[in-house]
Amino acid sequence: MQHQDLAGGRWSKLSLAEQLGNIGSEYERAKKWREQKDPRFQNAFDRFLELLDLTSTSKNLALARRRELLRLREVACAELTQAADHSAGLSSYFYHFALLARKTT
Template sequence: MGFEHKTLSEGRWNSFSFAFQMANIASEVSRSINWRNKNDKKYSQLALFRALELIDLTITDPKNKKRVWELARAREVLADYFLGDQQYGSTDRNLLNYFEIFTFANIASL
């Protein structure tokens, strides 16, 4: 399977700040939750896969090497919530609370 974010996967993603990267991930997580709440599994999964891809790109960005553990855990929790057995007990609200903080951080940095 190829990259959904092809130009970002070619290195452009690494030029963005961590807050900007996470704010974009937050947007995809929010979309996935919104589509799931509208009972549209297809669009929810597409948004989820875009979010996971962006997390993977963020993990491989050299400037984020000290954040790899947190990013990997966020990816694991997100995948568990949408695709797994929900062993972490996540909810729409606590996922949004975690990811949306980065949207505010990104806005504050502008």
């Protein structure tokens, strides 16, 4: 686990927008390094999944939101590990959460 301090409870104190903004940063990093065939891709991809899993397993998350996050995981994994390209949609998805997190902090 790369984010032990976050898994220890700090992550749950962040708003959903802040969590998804951070997840989006790891997604963008993984996407960029995959395109560049950079060996750091795997670490960024693992961090992306770890943060997304921490969010989707939150106890106070509504079922519909959990389903959305699990679908997000499925689509992002397909994009980052296969030839599927939904990147414009996912980049936009994460960007809006990052903006919201900046406005609320």
